[in-house]
Amino acid sequence: MMKKLLSIATLMLVALMLNAQAPSWTAQSTNFVAASRGIRWISIPSSQVVWCTAYDGSGGGADIREFCKTTNGGTNWTATVIPTTQIAATMALSTISAIDANIAYIAAYPTAGTVQGVFKTTNGGANWVNTSTGTFTNTSSFINNCGFWDADNGIAQGDAWGPGGTTQLFELYTTTNAGANWAVVTDANQPYAINAEDGWTTSFFNATFAGNKCAWFGTNKGRIFHTTNGGINWSVASSTFADCAGSIAFTDQNNGVAICINGTSGAYLGFSRTTDGGAHWAAETTTGTIYKASVCAVPGHLGWYVRTGSDPNLTTEQGSQISFDYGVSWTEIDNSVQHTEVSFLDRDNGFSGGFSGAGTGIYKFVPGSVGIDFNSIEKNELNVYPNPCTGNFSLINAENSVVNIYNTTGSLVYSAKIGNNKSFSIDLSKQAKGMYIVTVQNSKGTKTQKLSIN
Numbered sequence: 001m002m003k004k005l006l007s008i009a010t011l012m013l014v015a016l017m018l019n020a021q022a023p024s025w026t027a028q029s030t031n032f033v034a035a036s037r038g039i040r041w042i043s044i045p046s047s048q049v050v051w052c053t054a055y056d057g058s059g060g061g062a063d064i065r066e067f068c069k070t071t072n073g074g075t076n077w078t079a080t081v082i083p084t085t086q087i088a089a090t091m092a093l094s095t096i097s098a099i100d101a102n103i104a105y106i107a108a109y110p111t112a113g114t115v116q117g118v119f120k121t122t123n124g125g126a127n128w129v130n131t132s133t134g135t136f137t138n139t140s141s142f143i144n145n146c147g148f149w150d151a152d153n154g155i156a157q158g159d160a161w162g163p164g165g166t167t168q169l170f171e172l173y174t175t176t177n178a179g180a181n182w183a184v185v186t187d188a189n190q191p192y193a194i195n196a197e198d199g200w201t202t203s204f205f206n207a208t209f210a211g212n213k214c215a216w217f218g219t220n221k222g223r224i225f226h227t228t229n230g231g232i233n234w235s236v237a238s239s240t241f242a243d244c245a246g247s248i249a250f251t252d253q254n255n256g257v258a259i260c261i262n263g264t265s266g267a268y269l270g271f272s273r274t275t276d277g278g279a280h281w282a283a284e285t286t287t288g289t290i291y292k293a294s295v296c297a298v299p300g301h302l303g304w305y306v307r308t309g310s311d312p313n314l315t316t317e318q319g320s321q322i323s324f325d326y327g328v329s330w331t332e333i334d335n336s337v338q339h340t341e342v343s344f345l346d347r348d349n350g351f352s353g354g355f356s357g358a359g360t361g362i363y364k365f366v367p368g369s370v371g372i373d374f375n376s377i378e379k380n381e382l383n384v385y386p387n388p389c390t391g392n393f394s395l396i397n398a399e400n401s402v403v404n405i406y407n408t409t410g411s412l413v414y415s416a417k418i419g420n421n422k423s424f425s426i427d428l429s430k431q432a433k434g435m436y437i438v439t440v441q442n443s444k445g446t447k448t449q450k451l452s453i454n
Contacts, residue, residue, distance in 0.1 A: 023333055023367050023386075025320070025352060030054075030068045030361030032079040037066060038310075039353020039362055041202055042343035043098040048073045050351055051104050051125075052341075052362065053093040057355045063092045063111040069125060071101045074351065074364045086128040088115050094201040097148040105131070105154060105179065107146040109201060114139060118146045118156050120179050131179030132156060141171055144199040147206035149213045152178050155231035157204065157217050160193035168193040174231040190225070190234040197221045200245040200263050202341075207299075209253035216256065216278055218244030220263055226278040228253065239281045241269040249305060251297040253277055257284070257305060257327040259292050268292045273327055284327060288425065289335070291321055294352075298344045303327075308339035308352050320352060324396055325422030331385055331394045339363065382440055388452035391429030398424055401442040405451070408435055428453060 030037065030052070038057030044050050051069050056062040065082040087093075091108040098104040102124050110116045117132035136143050140161035148154035158171035170193055172185035203218035213230035222241045227234045245263030250256035254277045260269040268290065272281045291309030298304035303326040311317035319335035320342070340353035350365035383396040395403060398418050405414040405428070413431055418424045418440075428436070436451040 023322075023365070025334060025337070025339075025363035026366050027354070027360040028074050028077060028362050028364055029359050030077050030079055030356050032066060032068065032356040032361060033081075034058075034064075035355075035357055037064070037079075037356040037361065039068075039340050040093065041095045042341050042351055042353060043096045043104070044343055044345040044349065044351065045098045045100050047345060047349045049098065049101045050074065051096050051098040052351075052353065053096045053106065054079075054356075055092070057340075063089070065089075065091060065093055065108070067093065067096065067106070067125060068361070069101075073349075074362070077362070079356075080125055082125075082128055087119055088113075090115060094143070095145045095147065095204060097146055097154065097206075099148065099151050103151065105146050105148055107143050107156065107201075109143050114141060116141065116143045118143070118154075118179060118182075131175075132173065132182050135173050135182050135184070136171060138171075142198070143171075144201045145204035145217060147204065147215055149206060149208045149230065152176055153213060153230055154179065155206070155215055155227075156182065157199060157215075159198040162193075168195065168197065170199065170225070170234075172231060172234070176230075185231060185234065189232060191236045193219075194221045194223070197223070203245050203248060203263075205248040205250060205256075207250060207297075209250070212253060214250070214253055214277075216248050216250070218246070218248060218258060218260075220245065222260065224248065224258060224278055224281065228277065235279065237274075237278055237281055239272045240283045241272065243269060244272075246292060247294040247296075249295045249297045251302050251304065251326065255303070255326050257295055259295055259307075261292055271327070286328075286330065288330065289316060289319070289321070289332070291317060291319060291339075293340050294342045295327075296342045296344055296350075298347050298350070300346050304347070306333075306342050306344060306350065306352075308342045310338040310340045312338070323423070329421055329423035331396065331423050331425075337363075382438075382447040382449050384438060384449050384451055387449075388454045391431060391453050392425070392427050393451070395424045395426065395438070395440065396422065398440045398447075401440045404439045404441075406437045406439070407431070408437075 036058040037054040040053045040055045054066040068079040090112040094107040117130040119128040120131045142159040146156045156173040160168040160170045162168040173182040206215035216226040225236045241260035244260045246259030246261040248258045258272045273284045293308045293310040295307045305323045309317040320333040321330040342352040344350035352363045438449045440447045
């Protein structure tokens with residue numbers, strides 16, 4: 001009788017696993033009137049409120065002043081074209097920093113002329129006003145990004161300019177009163193720029209860690225500037241690559257990553273990591289597919305990053321991945337979907353950008369009922385992802401172990417030694433569909449997990 005009950009329980013478990021859903025993304029319509037509006041930047045102040053700036057992703061290169069917003073967690077999105085009476089037709093939008101459903105700041109850069117600045121809305125995006133009048137007025141000025149840590153404290157980051165040589169400075173400003181006043185960062189508080197060194201739009205990240213207002217930005221000389229006191233003082237270090245036009249993300253004040261690309265050609269240069277807040281960076285060697293569109297941390301979960309790819313010319317570089325070990329190894333979430341910018345509020349609230357079209361334009365993260373078992377990862381338990389799978393999967397939290405995989409007849413179908421890898425990829429695509437038993441053994445004991453290959 002007991003054996004029969006166990007068999008029924010096992011069959012029920014198998015059925016549940018086969019019908020469960022792995023983590024994924026759900027497409028949502030951004031509702032832009034024009035097609036192929038790409039998402040450039042995402043700001044998520046709460047689980048219900050998300051703001052995004054857009055760009056022309058049609059290939060035409062049009063300069064646009066459009067954004068979209070949701071106030072109900074992505075169920076509905078409203079797209080808006082900012083009137084030229086508020087932000088001139090000679091400007092385009094870079095980063096957006098939202099405080100809530102009503103207040104947000106946008107860095108609007110010049111596409112012609114010199115009109116630019118940090119624009120603020122206090123009524124949900126209906127009206128925008130330049131808060132930074134009197135800044136970025138030099139003929140060489142160019143604002144790249146802005147970021148706010150809270151309703152009052154923020155920074156604006158522009159290109160470097162000056163007489164040339166070693167006397168060029170990045171145009172940096174700070175505000176402590178919600179943009180009512182902006183203070184320039186002088187040469188006493190920031191390193192000089194290299195000759196012809198400039199920043200890049202969206203090569204920027206800011207966050208508050210342990211009460212410290214931190215920010216980082218990359219340059220066309222491969223350097224990354226950083227501050228830990230609200231932009232008052234800045235330091236700089238080499239990313240180890242010749243250019244750093246890509247995405248930057250930090251999981252805490254010390255640990256961060258940067259996707260380094262050539263800002264002119266878009267060519268991927270490498271992936272860099274730091275463990276000391278950006279005082280030093282080191283190139284990280286990763287295997288498998290490398291997505292280069294964007295990377296973000298998952299707040300509240302140290303060492304977790306999500307990385308996206310949107311290369312229009314290579315379908316193998318379209319998709320998304322997640323890392324649980326500070327960017328050392330990556331597990332695929334999906335592929336063949338163009339994901340642009342990505343941002344997470346926490347592990348359950350994340351969005352990645354796409355391109356506007358029928359029923360799409362942005363993607364909301366769906367944790368799923370199985371697959372990545374977030375709770376087991378946090379407890380440092382063995383996790384198999386995705387599960388069910390088609391034969392390719394990863395073992396998470398299986399470092400310094402021996403893994404053996406058996407079929408239902410008890411025959412060994414796979415065996416390997418795992419080094420100090422938080423995530424380890426396995427290919428069983430040539431095995432028959434069905435249930436398998438995964439055992440991982442190390443000095444701490446043996447862990448067992450069921451695996452379903454569909």
